[in-house]
Amino acid sequence: MSKPSLAARLAVHLASLLLVVCCGTALAGDRATPREARALFDQAVKYLQANGPEKSWATFSDSKGAFVKKDLYVYVIDRKGTYVANGAAPDTLVGLNVLDSVDAAGTPLFRHMIAVTDKQTEARIRYVWLNRKTNHVESKNAWLYRQGDYILGVGYYSPHATAIDAQKLLGEAVAFAIKNGLSSATKAFNDTRGAFVRDDLYVFAVNLDSGKFEAHGVNPAWTGTDARTLHDVEGHALIQEMIDQAKSKGTGVVDYVWRNPVTNAVERKRSFIQRVDNSLLGVGYYLD
DSSP, rough: OOOOOOOHHHHHHHHHTTTTTOOOOOOOOOOOHHHHHHHHHHHHHHHHHHHHHHHHHHHHHHTSSSTTEEEOOEEEEEESSBEESSSHHHHHTHHHHHHHTTTTTOOOOOHHHHHHTTSEEEEEEEEEEEETTTTEEEEEEEEEEETTTTEEEEEOOOOOOOOOHHHHHHHHHHHHHHHHHHHHHHHTTOTTTTTETTTTEEEEEEEETTOOEEEEOGGGGGGTBBBBGGGOOTOOOOOHHHHHHHHHEEEEEEEEEEETTTSSSEEEHHHEEEEEEEEEEEEEEOOO
């Protein structure tokens, strides 16, 4: 039987809604941790450096080999966006050009991989992808390594934040603000790639007198705008309720519905808030 043409393989690839491209197929076992993903990435980079491209591509494309663990696998594209290795679906993907494929948010994922490794040999990116195991669009991270004209990657699905995670991040934000002052803290909170943005968690700050945002980890452009005008899709004046709780009790919990920046879906959310001087700091997590 002859091997399917590249066009036929592309049609199969697109028909599956890009569910198996480089980043998202949970083919076996439990979900891997970020530490496990990093360990596999480091192992793959060392193997490539020691054995060269040809042997490495064959090894990485062995779906039952040492470089496929839980829902992790190694993939490699060239700078034209063509797969030369893929541990998830080698028969379907190796040789396939995915340069113009996009993630679930419409970002040209593979062009982004090529761009971020143009001036550096190692990078880390974040994107959104449909997890076929859970059937939910989820945040995913990938470590990338460029050697010559090839880009190697290992990706993992981000952990879904819990109430404990949100409370922990809020506690860290409050401690940081008390130690360093609110001016320095709000700069750190507004850094979308900084320590106070973690998967679907981020810190926001609102001035209690003016009602204006002083920081927002996902939308720093909101800084200086009146947060009191914000309502959720059910008409709930969520920020005003937070301000009222911060002024009366110093801490609080507010439930509302909000668009998840990771999944791009409207979901139920709960935010914990705490007063620091004349500002409230908040961190919310998604309940769905």
